Amino acid sequence: MMSYEFLMQLVVNGIVIGLIYGLIATGLALLFGILHIVNFAHGEIVMLAMYTLAVAVPFLGGSYIASFALIVAAATMIGWLVSGALLAALSARRGDMAAFEKSLLLTLGLSIILLNGVQYIFTATPMMVTTDIPVGAFLLGPVRLSYAHAIAGAIAVVVFVALYVFLTRTNSGRALRAVAQNREAALMIGLDPERVARRAITLSIVLCAVGGMVLVPLYVFQPIVGQALLLKAFAIVIIGGMGNVLGAALVALALGIIESMVGGFANIVWQNAIAFIGMIAVLLIRPQGLFALAMRKG
Amino acid sequence: MLRTVALASLAISLLSSGAYSQETIQIGASMPITGPVANGALQEKRGLELALEEINAAGGVLGKPLEILYEDNQCNPSVAVTVTNKLLEAGVPVVLGQQCSSAVLATMSLFQRAEVPLVSAIATNPKISELSGAGGNPWVFRLNPSDRELAIANVNYLVSMGGIEKIAIVAESTDYGRGGADAFAAAAKEKGLQIVSTDFHPLGAPDFTTIIARLQNNGAQAVAFYQAHADNANFAKQAHSMGLKAIMTGKLSLDGDTFEALIKQGAYDNAVTVFPYSPAVNTPENKDFVERIQAKFHETASYEAFAGYESLYVVAQAIERAGSADPKSIRDALEKTSYKSMIGVTVNFDDHNQAHNNAVIITIKDHVLCVKDVFPTK
Numbered sequence: 300m301m302s303y304e305f306l307m308q309l310v311v312n313g314i315v316i317g318l319i320y321g322l323i324a325t326g327l328a329l330l331f332g333i334l335h336i337v338n339f340a341h342g343e344i345v346m347l348a349m350y351t352l353a354v355a356v357p358f359l360g361g362s363y364i365a366s367f368a369l370i371v372a373a374a375t376m377i378g379w380l381v382s383g384a385l386l387a388a389l390s391a392r393r394g395d396m397a398a399f400e401k402s403l404l405l406t407l408g409l410s411i412i413l414l415n416g417v418q419y420i421f422t423a424t425p426m427m428v429t430t431d432i433p434v435g436a437f438l439l440g441p442v443r444l445s446y447a448h449a450i451a452g453a454i455a456v457v458v459f460v461a462l463y464v465f466l467t468r469t470n471s472g473r474a475l476r477a478v479a480q481n482r483e484a485a486l487m488i489g490l491d492p493e494r495v496a497r498r499a500i501t502l503s504i505v506l507c508a509v510g511g512m513v514l515v516p517l518y519v520f521q522p523i524v525g526q527a528l529l530l531k532a533f534a535i536v537i538i539g540g541m542g543n544v545l546g547a548a549l550v551a552l553a554l555g556i557i558e559s560m561v562g563g564f565a566n567i568v569w570q571n572a573i574a575f576i577g578m579i580a581v582l583l584i585r586p587q588g589l590f591a592l593a594m595r596k597g
Numbered sequence: 598m599l600r601t602v603a604l605a606s607l608a609i610s611l612l613s614s615g616a617y618s619q620e621t622i623q624i625g626a627s628m629p630i631t632g633p634v635a636n637g638a639l640q641e642k643r644g645l646e647l648a649l650e651e652i653n654a655a656g657g658v659l660g661k662p663l664e665i666l667y668e669d670n671q672c673n674p675s676v677a678v679t680v681t682n683k684l685l686e687a688g689v690p691v692v693l694g695q696q697c698s699s700a701v702l703a704t705m706s707l708f709q710r711a712e713v714p715l716v717s718a719i720a721t722n723p724k725i726s727e728l729s730g731a732g733g734n735p736w737v738f739r740l741n742p743s744d745r746e747l748a749i750a751n752v753n754y755l756v757s758m759g760g761i762e763k764i765a766i767v768a769e770s771t772d773y774g775r776g777g778a779d780a781f782a783a784a785a786k787e788k789g790l791q792i793v794s795t796d797f798h799p800l801g802a803p804d805f806t807t808i809i810a811r812l813q814n815n816g817a818q819a820v821a822f823y824q825a826h827a828d829n830a831n832f833a834k835q836a837h838s839m840g841l842k843a844i845m846t847g848k849l850s851l852d853g854d855t856f857e858a859l860i861k862q863g864a865y866d867n868a869v870t871v872f873p874y875s876p877a878v879n880t881p882e883n884k885d886f887v888e889r890i891q892a893k894f895h896e897t898a899s900y901e902a903f904a905g906y907e908s909l910y911v912v913a914q915a916i917e918r919a920g921s922a923d924p925k926s927i928r929d930a931l932e933k934t935s936y937k938s939m940i941g942v943t944v945n946f947d948d949h950n951q952a953h954n955n956a957v958i959i960t961i962k963d964h965v966l967c968v969k970d971v972f973p974t975k
Contacts, residue, residue, distance in 0.1 A: 302814070304814075305810070305814045308810050308813075308814075309807070309810055312806045312807060312810055315806075316804055316806065414631075415631070418631065418635060422636075422639055423631075423635030423636040423638070423639050423827075424636055424639065424853065424854065424855060424896075425636060425826070425827040425830045425831065425855040426855070427830070427834060427855050427858055427859065429858070429862075434837060434838050434862060435838060435840065436838060436839055436840045443813075443839060443840060445835075445838040445839050445840075446838070447838055448806075448838075514803070517804075517834075517835065517838075518803055518804075518831050518834065518835070519827070519830040519831040519833075519834045519855060519859075520803070520831065521633065521635065521636065521801075521827050522635070523631075523632060523633050523635070523801055524803055526801075527799070527801060527802065527803055528803065558807070559806070559807050559810075562807035562808070562811075563807055563810060563811060566796075567796040567797065567798055567807065567808055567811075568770065568797055568798075570807060571798075571799055571802070
């Protein structure tokens, strides 16, 4: 039953989910780009932000935006503190394992602790948060868009514009990109790698928190929610080029739309396979990723 | 070298026999304590703990207190095999559970090989009873009705409402989801209803917008669900905010705080489900049970809590009848089960080790849940 309305509905649904994937995947790409580490606890940070929002909303009279702003501020502070601890834990002075291997074990352990810790505190009862965002949908031309989807999409667009401006127009952002492109050259021009790394970790955690918080009005969730999202984020980062932040954002958006189309017109079973088929194809044909034009060697 | 090994194994056997000398009867319980169905285990555990407390307060079984050994199968068939082996190696004489159909089907042969009975009280895939009892696996017993019986009653009720001809099926891609979808499709075909789409999604999938868009476009008047309860709550929330008009049906668990909130919001309006249990079933025993669960856990009773509670009583009574906690005697005693269920029927096992408890038809009108009928699944 092919119709213009249905097609547009799928495109809009895909854009919103793609933007949300983007929030989660860019944080992961940033960490890999700057620190060359993989964060297995990324999905659990998304989940943690969702549960934190669930706790905050009733305290702030149901206000979604106030809770959102509060948690962004908290995530920035916590992110800065965590970044110091993480860098210390990964530092070469401790043990003889490389930072990459250490990051695998450390973040995997962290993921298990966070997942089970949250389930211990909140139990696995499906969590539904009632906010001041109205339940229901409005018509956007031929397309029905729920208020929750519209707000998630709008927040993601604002965040991406801000991220783009930050990375391309500010000195801190340029420093991030410089370290990602060529660490040695960045050192030579006097950038402090530790400071840059801490900014990258903080930014990654804040992006993750935003990614989680926009999902809260959309979903009824459980502590396991981050796991499915993390697998997709990994696929997106690999397709876009490990460490390429803007590449990850573009791939995420494209994946959202393609998934929606495939799910809409083919079988739903294929919908979840797309990300991984894409990942395998990229690894076979272009292992450095689609957007890795100016990648540094080593 | 040999001596060290011998000493070590002696030490281990002394240590492990220590566990038995406490004079308790240990019962295994395998359930999805973590993972996408963790809420089900949380609920089942409530029922088990309440029953355990009551049984032990009344003097235990054969003069010994019962003890439950919990294992986490994560609703994953391969993990279920691992933890089942662990329970069997620990020497439990009977195991409750698995909860997920895939986990039951994956472990049935282990129970047969070990000659230890499994009592399954939640998993609904029709194959479980087809494979059990006469001509199959005599060690597996099922207390709850299967999705075949529930789907037939469900379709009959939908037909009686009139006006519903096109139905879609949405199910998780597991033995539960696929078994339920097949059972519903067969029952619908029997009554001449048209199945317009069947969508299988991964267990624990977070996003259902694409499926909802499809359902809004394919003319389905009702959607039959065979999903984990948490997934269904998530689906209902998304469908409600996207304005899906089709009636929700199939297997809907509507108990507990999250579902109460969703029902109040109108997410389940006009829903119809045929389900093995409801806390709203109006028998004095059930009312009393719901009160005790509410008092102890501050949430209403659910299917899993009910199933956990009754399954432990069924097993405790079998051990009592057997006169010993020996797996073979327990199995033989289970065959002669005659247990008065809280929802009104005396439960016996048929020659496929399948019990035929009552089931419940529930509808939701204007944000209010209503039990339409309690009927036998014979």
